[in-house]
Amino acid sequence: MGKDYLRNPYQDTAGVGESGLVLPWDEKLIKELISSYVKSILEQCKPRREDCGDLYVGNAGIAFMFWKLSRSEHGRDLCPTALQHASMFIRQAKRNAERFKEPSSLPSYSFLRGNAGIYAVSAAISEALKDPKQLAKDLANFKAAIPSGKDDGGSDSMLVGRAGYLSGCYWLNDILPGKKIPDEDLISVCKIIIASGREYSTKNHSYLPLMYEYHGMEYLGAAQGLCGILQVLLDSPWFRKDHSQASESPLMDISAPADVLHDVKRTLDCILTQQDVDGNFPVTLEDEGEKRLVQWCHGTPGIVYLIAKAYLIFLEPKYLRSLVRSADFIWRKGFVRKGPGICHGVAGNGYVFLLLFRLTHQRIYLYRAHKFIELMTSEEFKQKARVPDRPHSLYEGLAGTVCFLVDLLEPEKAHFPFMDVFHYEK
Helix, strand or coil: CCEEEEEEEECCHHHHHCCCEECCHHHHHHHHHHHHHHHHHHHCCCCCCCCCCCCCCCCHHHHHHHHHHHHHCCHHCCCCCCHHHHHHHHHHHHHHHHHHHCCCCCCCCCCCHHHHHHHHHHHHHHHHCCHHHHHHHHHHHHHCCCCCCCCCCCCCCHHHCHHHHHHHHHHHHHHHHCCCCCCCHHHHHHHHHHHHHHHHHHCCCCCCCCCECCCCEEEECCCHHCCCCHHHHHHHHHCCCCCCCCCCHHHHHHCCCHHHHHHHHHHHHHCCCCCCCCCCCEEEEHHHHHHHCCCCCCHHHHHHHHHHHHHHHHHHHHHHHHHHHHHHHHHHHHHEEECCCCCCCCHHHHHHHHHHHHHHHHHHHHHHHHHHHHHCCCHHHHHCCCCCCCCCCCCCHHHHHHHHHHHHHHHHHHHCCCCCCCCCCC
């Protein structure tokens, strides 16, 4: 494991005084980094026909970054033409989506790696550009991909499956005026995911009520595993709280059928038992030796979003204790050498502390998030970190880092892309 991360050189209590935490990075330095990275992206990533279009490593991901920058109160002045750049990148992504239709192994509702994500981001950009005709086309293309049944040949994962599509639905409902995807459509997909998980669990004699596989592996992580799937179920209308009415028990606010609540909650609590004394989670249920990964896609930095959502819904202290242990572990072992990105890089791990800051309002977590950026700009990281295959992309490269930096400027609103656990708390 020591080869995969750099030693954390920082004191956790540095800068703490009676008036609170004094952060080592100011707004000016963060903005300088954003400007530098955006300049590099524009120089190196012209929208080209031969590039892939998807959100994960393609043109749509870069378009999303520019869209996010254009919406930032503190960041939009750094690139006044951000929305125009977003439009150029998403146009090419859509052209590529038409040229390279998904292979049979990738369903139409694939969000991060397929066309559904491209049309979702295009809808956001069309709304920002006040183009209602294009918005209507984009939404029609996105909605046409809605999963219709568990026998459609697809998967349930966040990366390419139904969970990812649901995360796109939630995101669009959050950012567009009105509710573009109605609750009944969201719940119909949730029912498919529940049925799929139960079927796989029964067939494979799993001790978990809900279980899923991705390429023959029972992953736990956010991108390809159980935790990403459970999170979108907890994000669904089934678990939406009515804050206008106080109830004696958090469970009374839940509209999910009793059997669904039982299976989701029991599966969630079984996952919690997998956390070790250091605060880490395994990558799979089958192989305890895979605990070495500390990254959003396959490790604790992605699992924390499920646990945070569980805490917001059920209000049980064990979830908060688990989150604190996870954050402490990531602080010790999260300076990974795999690059600056959000999928398996430093920015993705830094997002954990922005999550904890929003959840607890403790400034120690904001301090930690800033330190992750400080390390990423250090000479040691520049010399020892690996260069991702797509060094400027959203999930592997600098576009994701820019999103993290933008969120550092507005930490009260920060959230990992398409995984806002607070979206029903607003």
